[in-house]
Amino acid sequence: MNLKNIHNIFFVGIGGIGMSAIARYFAANGKNVAGYDKTATPITEALQKVGVEIHFEDAVKNIPISFLDKEKTLVVYTPAIPKEHTELNYFFNAGFTVLKRAEILGRITENTFCLGVAGTHGKTTTSSILGHIMQPSLATSFLGGIAENYNSNLILGEDKISVVEADEFDRSFLHLSPNIACVTSMDADHLDIYGEAEELQNSFREFASKVSETLIVAKGIPLSGLTYSVDDDADYKAFNLKIETGKYVFDVKTPSSEIKNIEFNLPGKHNVMNALAALAMADVYGVSLENIKEQLKTFKGVQRRFSYRIKSDDLVLIDDYAHHPTEINAVENSVREMYPGEKVLAVFQPHLYSRTKDFVDDFAVALSKFDEVILLDIYPARELPIKGVTSQWLLEKITTKNKMVSTKVDLIKNIQKSSTKIITMLGAGDIGLLINDVVTSLKKAQKT
Structure with missing residues (x-):
């Protein structure tokens, strides 16, 4: 396959952080780029602004007509896409050239x-x-x-x-x-x-x-x-x-x-x-x-890597992608280094049932270093539930006295009950989107 001869590139899971970088690269190099993702996000909105056509319903009818020419179209997908995905299976069965994200990145570089x-x-x-x-x-x-x-x-x-x-x-x-x-x-x-x-x-x-x-x-x-x-x-x-x-x-x-x-x-x-x-x-x-x-x-940093969303004398809110015990420990160490003596609340959304099961004791040890802990339900991503693996199970292993499991609906209310000056919001799931509402509410409360 010669990439120079490919006119159309369709991405299944185009909103993924790695996928979107490649989509942006091809769009900047004059290719026709389109794709599917489950939900609209700031990443998909940014791609649409540079002319990338994106839809959010998994149906073959939504694939742009020009991308149905298998001689001119390359399909790229992320392994996070479920195997039963309708559009991806259509491309496989119709004889399109279909590559994983890693394969196309290897071809580019x-x-x-x-x-x-x-x-x-x-x-x-x-x-x-x-x-x-x-x-x-x-x-x-x-x-x-x-x-x-x-x-x-x-x-x-x-x-x-x-x-x-x-x-x-x-x-x-x-x-x-x-x-x-x-x-x-x-x-x-x-x-x-x-x-x-x-x-x-x-x-x-x-x-x-x-x-x-x-x-x-x-x-x-x-x-x-x-x-x-x-x-x-x-x-x-x-x-x-x-x-x-x-x-x-x-x-x-x-x-x-x-x-x-x-x-x-x-x-x-x-x-x-x-x-x-x-x-x-x-x-x-x-x-x-x-x-x-x-x-x-x-160098200014990377979004969701110890990113300050609020930084004032009386309140600090830090957003971080940490989703492994080692990463949570790193955040906690950094917070203690920057704010010695201050009490710290950790809001954590576990990512994947399998990771929670494999590292539950390590997660408990890492989270127990915080003064207060709020857990959200496990973000499943590509997985089905595993019996007995829940945020409540993890919570019971955490030794911090002030701890709870919260729904997304009640999260802002439960954060506002805390008297801590330093708040960290941690996880690789949709907590990265939830934080926007948290920031808005906390800033509004500060003003009043």
Whole structure:
């Protein structure tokens, strides 16, 4: 298949964060792009504004007529789409060329110099930092989140170099051919796909074997490559960390040099690790350390990654995508670092029945570190319920005294009952949309 000969590209699940970046890329390159998604979101609205036709009812009749020509149409889908999806099955049965999102991303980047960012945590922030360092003048970057500097999950630029978030879900990253790559973490996750943690680690080992030039890994990860760490000895080492006027200032030692007083605005040592990984990749590629330092100073972050939605003297509301115990711990550590002595409320929506079942005790330990906890019902995404796996089951394991399960309808009322100054809203489901109403209500209450 030659992408140059394809006129129409139809996306099944076009509103997904990874899917929408590719759809935007093809639209910007003159292709006819259309797609289906379950619900309208800010992401689908943004695509529609650039001319992408999207519908929200799964029915073959809704597919634009021009996209029914299988000789001129490529179909791309996300594995999150259910197997019984009517339109997707139509395309399969009618003999269209149908590719997974990871396959088409591999095709787009296979002839580029590819910098791939992998890891069970940190890859979205790290790839966004790296994309910002490389800038549009150097690379096109496909991100798994909305970078604040660009208000987009796609940074369009030079087509000979790509920055790609290498996703381990469904072994997607094995479709990539990275020249330089990093692995930020290899914690157990996606056990609904892999079964055992060892299988996940094997998949990372296979990804590492595909790296043609340089692999960079967080120190302690059992893969062979250049290492990076905060404080501990490594090939790339961040040290002399200080917090000055709400930002980090630190020095970095590289294998051949040293650079001082790097300024970085994202909270939490885990984000210093992310910045260090991006620095290492850019340094290996050949970007000067002075240019890297300048770009780190101006990086604004990624939406739903410790994003301040309210920040005043008497109330702070932080929005974060955290959906794994390790990520929740990172948020809690960052909040305690930024607001020592303050009481903190965590509003958490578990994501997937299988993940909740696999890590329920770890979730309980992480959430018990907060002063108050509100749980929403589990967001099912692609899954059917598992008997006995509920938010109430998780709540019973949490040791925090002030805790409850709330419906979405009562969420704002229950948040307003809290006397905490710091509120975190965590999860990968539709809590990212619910927060808009929460912000509006809390700001209105502040004014009155």
